[in-house]
Amino acid sequence: MHQGRSFIGQIKPVQGQTISICGWIYHLRVLSKTTFIVVKDCTGILQCVMPTDLNNNDLHLRLDDCVEINGNLNLDPRSKIGFELQVTSIRKLSESSLSQLPFNASSEVEKVSMEIQLENRPLVMRSEKSGRIFKLQASVIELFREYLRKNHFTEIVTSKLVAGGTEGGTNLFQMRYFEKVAYLAQSPQFYKEQGVAGFERVFETGHVYRAEPHATSRHLTEYYSLDVEMGFINSPEEVIELERGLLNFMFETLNSEHGEALKMFQQKPLPSLEKAPIWEFGECLERLKQAFGRTDLVEDLDGEAERQLCTLAEKEFGVSAVFVLGFPLSARPFYTAPRGTAGAAQSFDLLFRGLEITTGGQRLHRRSDLEAALKRRRLDVLSFESHLRMFELGMPPHGGFAIGAERMTAQILGLTNVREAALYPRDRNRLTP
Amino acid sequence: MHQGRSFIGQIKPVQGQTISICGWIYHLRVLSKTTFIVVKDCTGILQCVMPTDLNNNDLHLRLDDCVEINGNLNLDPRSKIGFELQVTSIRKLSESSLSQLPFNASSEVEKVSMEIQLENRPLVMRSEKSGRIFKLQASVIELFREYLRKNHFTEIVTSKLVAGGTEGGTNLFQMRYFEKVAYLAQSPQFYKEQGVAGFERVFETGHVYRAEPHATSRHLTEYYSLDVEMGFINSPEEVIELERGLLNFMFETLNSEHGEALKMFQQKPLPSLEKAPIWEFGECLERLKQAFGRTDLVEDLDGEAERQLCTLAEKEFGVSAVFVLGFPLSARPFYTAPRGTAGAAQSFDLLFRGLEITTGGQRLHRRSDLEAALKRRRLDVLSFESHLRMFELGMPPHGGFAIGAERMTAQILGLTNVREAALYPRDRNRLTP
Numbered sequence: 001m002h003q004g005r006s007f008i009g010q011i012k013p014v015q016g017q018t019i020s021i022c023g024w025i026y027h028l029r030v031l032s033k034t035t036f037i038v039v040k041d042c043t044g045i046l047q048c049v050m051p052t053d054l055n056n057n058d059l060h061l062r063l064d065d066c067v068e069i070n071g072n073l074n075l076d077p078r079s080k081i082g083f084e085l086q087v088t089s090i091r092k093l094s095e096s097s098l099s100q101l102p103f104n105a106s107s108e109v110e111k112v113s114m115e116i117q118l119e120n121r122p123l124v125m126r127s128e129k130s131g132r133i134f135k136l137q138a139s140v141i142e143l144f145r146e147y148l149r150k151n152h153f154t155e156i157v158t159s160k161l162v163a164g165g166t167e168g169g170t171n172l173f174q175m176r177y178f179e180k181v182a183y184l185a186q187s188p189q190f191y192k193e194q195g196v197a198g199f200e201r202v203f204e205t206g207h208v209y210r211a212e213p214h215a216t217s218r219h220l221t222e223y224y225s226l227d228v229e230m231g232f233i234n235s236p237e238e239v240i241e242l243e244r245g246l247l248n249f250m251f252e253t254l255n256s257e258h259g260e261a262l263k264m265f266q267q268k269p270l271p272s273l274e275k276a277p278i279w280e281f282g283e284c285l286e287r288l289k290q291a292f293g294r295t296d297l298v299e300d301l302d303g304e305a306e307r308q309l310c311t312l313a314e315k316e317f318g319v320s321a322v323f324v325l326g327f328p329l330s331a332r333p334f335y336t337a338p339r340g341t342a343g344a345a346q347s348f349d350l351l352f353r354g355l356e357i358t359t360g361g362q363r364l365h366r367r368s369d370l371e372a373a374l375k376r377r378r379l380d381v382l383s384f385e386s387h388l389r390m391f392e393l394g395m396p397p398h399g400g401f402a403i404g405a406e407r408m409t410a411q412i413l414g415l416t417n418v419r420e421a422a423l424y425p426r427d428r429n430r431l432t433p
Numbered sequence: 434m435h436q437g438r439s440f441i442g443q444i445k446p447v448q449g450q451t452i453s454i455c456g457w458i459y460h461l462r463v464l465s466k467t468t469f470i471v472v473k474d475c476t477g478i479l480q481c482v483m484p485t486d487l488n489n490n491d492l493h494l495r496l497d498d499c500v501e502i503n504g505n506l507n508l509d510p511r512s513k514i515g516f517e518l519q520v521t522s523i524r525k526l527s528e529s530s531l532s533q534l535p536f537n538a539s540s541e542v543e544k545v546s547m548e549i550q551l552e553n554r555p556l557v558m559r560s561e562k563s564g565r566i567f568k569l570q571a572s573v574i575e576l577f578r579e580y581l582r583k584n585h586f587t588e589i590v591t592s593k594l595v596a597g598g599t600e601g602g603t604n605l606f607q608m609r610y611f612e613k614v615a616y617l618a619q620s621p622q623f624y625k626e627q628g629v630a631g632f633e634r635v636f637e638t639g640h641v642y643r644a645e646p647h648a649t650s651r652h653l654t655e656y657y658s659l660d661v662e663m664g665f666i667n668s669p670e671e672v673i674e675l676e677r678g679l680l681n682f683m684f685e686t687l688n689s690e691h692g693e694a695l696k697m698f699q700q701k702p703l704p705s706l707e708k709a710p711i712w713e714f715g716e717c718l719e720r721l722k723q724a725f726g727r728t729d730l731v732e733d734l735d736g737e738a739e740r741q742l743c744t745l746a747e748k749e750f751g752v753s754a755v756f757v758l759g760f761p762l763s764a765r766p767f768y769t770a771p772r773g774t775a776g777a778a779q780s781f782d783l784l785f786r787g788l789e790i791t792t793g794g795q796r797l798h799r800r801s802d803l804e805a806a807l808k809r810r811r812l813d814v815l816s817f818e819s820h821l822r823m824f825e826l827g828m829p830p831h832g833g834f835a836i837g838a839e840r841m842t843a844q845i846l847g848l849t850n851v852r853e854a855a856l857y858p859r860d861r862n863r864l865t866p
Contacts, residue, residue, distance in 0.1 A: 094799065160640055
């Protein structure tokens with residue numbers, strides 16, 4: 001830190017106190033006698049008032065310049081935070097471009113095209129409104145970890161370079177790994193199951209990769225997955241209860257710590273999921289038929305059905321969220337446990353505000369069941385041998401789920417494109433910045 | 434959870450109380466009349482006592498089986514935790530292999546070959562001693578985040594698929610990305626600098642990749658990097674002070690929360706780094722010459738020099754740690770700020786217990802300086818254009834550092850091979866499990 005620098009958010013309001021601050025010029029108004037400079041640092045925003053001739057015409061202050069300012073505090077009840085800074089000296093530490101910036105941090109960033117926003121991420125982060133997307137996302141990620149740590153889960157770190165896919169080999173990114181071929185991990189699924197066999201309860205927060213051939217508003221080729229898995233369960237309902245508790249904790253904390261962000265994005269406080277129903281897949285089809293006359297769905301839900309089910313849940317229970325349980329087994333990965341004998345899976349999605357944000361369920365935990373499932377799907381049992389061996393080392397019945405951090409952030413703030421909730425999104429067409 | 438299941442670590446000792454637990458058989462002793470079963474779950478270990486004939490000869494209990502046990506608590510002062518469980522019924526939830534396991538969770542895992550350990554990670558995690566390596570690592574990672582959050586840092590998530598390298602293109606993993614070529618990120622350096630231009634203070638915990646052609650005991654091709662970067666600094670010494678405060682916080686907390694692990698690995702409590710000296714690179718060469726007669730070092734330190742410098746620091750200051758500052762600029766990446774005009778860099782390493790665990794420093798923050806540095810190194814300025822543009826958006830003077838989580842874990846516990854501190858290590862020869 002600069003010698004004696006004060007963080008704006010930690011200044012104690014003492015009339016006349018001499019302080020020094022650093023930050024960016026967030027707003028600037030130059031009148032003939034007085035110049036008003038609003039400075040932003042990582043803790044807050046402060047208005048600084050300066051005689052225009054102090055500027056001496058040499059500084060050429062511009063929005064988004066980095067400055068160091070010395071001055072005296074002036075308590076002023078008209079100020080939002082109760083005080084402002086009377087500038088005695090100002091020094092430019094670094095300047096923004098001599099030419100016009102595409103936009104400024106204090107611009108209405110949401111009116112700037114997605115493309116230009118992505119090419120100028122520092123300005124987006126610096127924006128009072130848009131920067132909050134990523135501050136909130138940081139909390140989403142951390143609150144996920146915090147709740148699980150408190151509930152006996154151990155964080156694990158697992159490799160993203162793997163010798164094969166978890167789900168049979170589609171949409172995998174492939175690369176040369178010295179003399180071998182490697183793939184980018186689509187999911188830490190196998191590793192979290194090993195983690196369960198070791199620690200009983202594990203979680204991981206990290207990147208996963210899908211070579212999605214289409215670039216839609218809800219798909220990324222690289223996303224940040226909040227993954228959890230627990231052992232010694234009897235049913236997927238126990239996994240749902242874990243998720244309910246987790247999300248209630250996260251939502252309550254986000255409401256209290258990011259209330260300002262929710263307001264700025266015109267969002268109501270996040271709801272409790274206590275009343276979110278658990279509906280069987282078959283029941284969902286029935287409800288969609290009755291309420292919306294839909295008869296076209298068989299194996300899976302589509303985006304419209306997800307929105308419709310959330311509407312129904314909102315009407316009936318006052319919360320736009322549904323746990324859909326018992327998807328057709330054939331539409332789920334081979335390691336999914338069956339629910340009954342009629343072709344359903346112990347597998348669920350959480351639909352929230354019209355979009356699937358979680359997939360989870362109970363998994364098969366016996367080697368013999370996994371081998372049979374692989375064979376039924378005509379997958380090569382031998383190529384899964386190193387994974388199957390893990391089920392001979394003492395594998396409890398287990399299940400878990402995963403949340404996409406970007407999707408969840410987008411749903412919480414009502415963003416229409418998941419790219420708005422990814423600092424550096426990757427899709428079929430985008431590999432920079 | 435199984436209906437009414439108690440976590441072992443949360444049992445209240447009430448004589449005669451009926452409880453149900455789940456876990457693995459960690460120790461097993463079958464005498465003619467009595468069977469002793471030590472059960473482990475994610476919270477602790479409990480001895481269960483059972484009449485041998487209750488087993489009924491049908492269960493064929495084996496080490497590392499998953500079981501559910503019902504019984505009554507029996508307070509017993511001879512027990513380490515003050516009570517044991519009198520078994521009334523036992524059920525096998527899942528069994529370990531019918532054939533002999535390569536080792537058991539309760540074996541002396543450190544005597545098992547690295548290869549066999551890696552092929553049986555669940556048993557290593559389940560081991561009372563070896564599992565603590567990864568529990569401690571989880572704390573290392575989380576304490577890093579916790580300290581930084583408390584000091585106004587924002588966690589960021591940045592892409593690991595990039596269009597070019599940060600350091601000029603060596604040791605990069607290359608892959609096909611639809612119609613383009615992508616590389617796995619060697620470091621989030623450029624992104625954390627963008628983060629500084631946005632949030633002033635940022636950190637990231639995530640994987641980075643180096644296509645290291647040699648497989649040594651200290652190198653991995655994929656490791657978990659604890660990365661931090663801060664703006665508005667005057668010198669790299671401020672970055673060192675941040676790291677000192679961070680590590681002191683981490684070490685103190687590890688001493689109190691993982692004291693048992695340190696003891697099991699025959700390690701003394703972790704030291705305060707308050708007294709760890711900052712030595713200039715030139716001073717280090719001089720000290721190495723005087724104390725060890727070394728005259729062979731010019732541009733960089735080697736492994737032996739790292740050990741020797743730590744020995745010197747321990748003698749003089751009582752702590753086996755040195756911040757080496759002012760490495761030759763030519764041996765550091767192009768974005769490194771110069772220290773004076775004699776070819777030194779504002780760049781430092783932290784040597785801890787004989788090994789480099791951190792690299793950090795102050796970076797160039799003006800576009801013109803970066804362009805000049807690229808040209809001096811005959812790197813193609815144009816190919817860095819998208820990065821250079823970020824320096825026109827208001828970039829404060831800044832610096833930061835990175836800690837390798839696996840290396841740090843290994844140094845803390847005195848492990849000789851960094852692979853022991855990586856659940857799923859990757860090196861030139863290893864891509865599984």
